[in-house]
Amino acid sequence: MTTPATPPMPERAEISGSTRIYAVLGCPVAQVKAPALLNPVFARLGLDAVLVPVLAEPEYLGEIVRGLQRIGNLDGLLVTVPHKAQVRQYADTVSSAVTQSGSANALRREPDGRWSAENFDGIGFVRGLRATGFDLAGKRVSLIGAGGAGGALAAALLAAGAAHLDVCDRDGDRVGALVARLGPYWPGRAAGAATPRLDGADLVVNATPLGLRPDDPLPFDVAGLPPGAMVADIIMEPRETALLRAAEARGHRIHHGSHMLTQQLDLYRDFFRLDTVERSEQAELT
Structure with missing residues (x-):
C-alpha cells in the first residue's frame, strides 16, 4: 500500500531590501483572509511586495497608522473591524464612497506622499x-x-x-x-x-x-x-x-x-496601481 504524496507547499515570495509593504489593520486580525488572497496576486504579477497583518488595538490606532504612513516603502493599508470608520481621518483625500458610507477600508500612498482613502466593501x-x-x-x-x-x-x-x-x-x-x-x-x-x-x-x-x-x-x-x-x-x-x-x-x-472579499481583489489591484507597476517593470526589461 502506497502513501499518497503530500502536495508541495506553495513557495513564499522572497523578502528583499526593495520589498514594498502593505498592511491590513484589525482587532482581532487573525481571521483576515486578505494576505492569503493578495500575496499570491503579488507573486503572479511578479511584484516584490508583501501584505502583512497588523494587530491594532483601538486605543493605539492613530499612533499605528501614523507610524506606518512614515515607513518609506509602505504603499498601502487595508482596514478591517473595528477601524473602518476611524481610519478615514488619517487620509488627505477621500472618495465619494467614503463620504457616503462614513468609513474606509483601503488607503493608498500617492506619488506626492499624500494618502487617499477608498471603500470597496x-x-x-x-x-x-x-x-x-x-x-x-x-x-x-x-x-x-x-x-x-x-x-x-x-x-x-x-x-x-x-x-x-x-x-x-x-x-x-x-x-x-x-x-x-x-x-x-x-x-x-x-x-x-x-x-x-x-x-x-x-x-x-x-x-x-x-x-x-x-x-x-x-x-x-x-x-x-x-x-x-x-x-x-x-x-x-x-x-x-x-x-x-x-x-x-x-x-x-x-x-x-x-x-x-474575493470580488474586491481586482478593485484593490486597480486602486493600488499594481498593473501600472507590472507594466512599468516589464517596459524596463524590454
Whole structure:
C-alpha cells in the first residue's frame, strides 16, 4: 500500500531590501483572509511586495497608522473591524464612497506622499450577490449593523437598485447619522431602527462582528425571517457562521462573507496601481 504524496507547499515570495509593504489593520486580525488572497496576486504579477497583518488595538490606532504612513516603502493599508470608520481621518483625500458610507477600508500612498482613502466593501458585496444570481433591483433589504462595513454596504445596496433599506443598530446616533448621509442621495429609501425589521425583507444582511467568536449570540432571531428571504453574512472566518447555519436549517438561501472579499481583489489591484507597476517593470526589461 502506497502513501499518497503530500502536495508541495506553495513557495513564499522572497523578502528583499526593495520589498514594498502593505498592511491590513484589525482587532482581532487573525481571521483576515486578505494576505492569503493578495500575496499570491503579488507573486503572479511578479511584484516584490508583501501584505502583512497588523494587530491594532483601538486605543493605539492613530499612533499605528501614523507610524506606518512614515515607513518609506509602505504603499498601502487595508482596514478591517473595528477601524473602518476611524481610519478615514488619517487620509488627505477621500472618495465619494467614503463620504457616503462614513468609513474606509483601503488607503493608498500617492506619488506626492499624500494618502487617499477608498471603500470597496459595498461594491464588493454587491458584486458578490450578482455573481451568485441575486438581483437587487426592487428588493427590500434589512441591514443589521451601521458601523464601518454596514455604512459601505448601505450605500452600495441603494446604488444597486434596492427599493428600500432598513438599517438596524443598537447605537441610535450611529444609525441616525448613516440614514442622514444616505438621504440626499436616495431620498425616502432608507430608514433606521434599534431592532431588526425583517417583515417583507428579500435580503437580510449581518454587518456586525457577531459571529466571529463561537459564543457570540445571533445578530437577530432567524424565526422572524419571512419565507424566501436570503441571509448574508460579511464575516470571513468562520465561513459557516452560526447565523448562516441557523438560517440554512430553516430553508433559507445563504450568502457567505468570502464573496465580498474575493470580488474586491481586482478593485484593490486597480486602486493600488499594481498593473501600472507590472507594466512599468516589464517596459524596463524590454
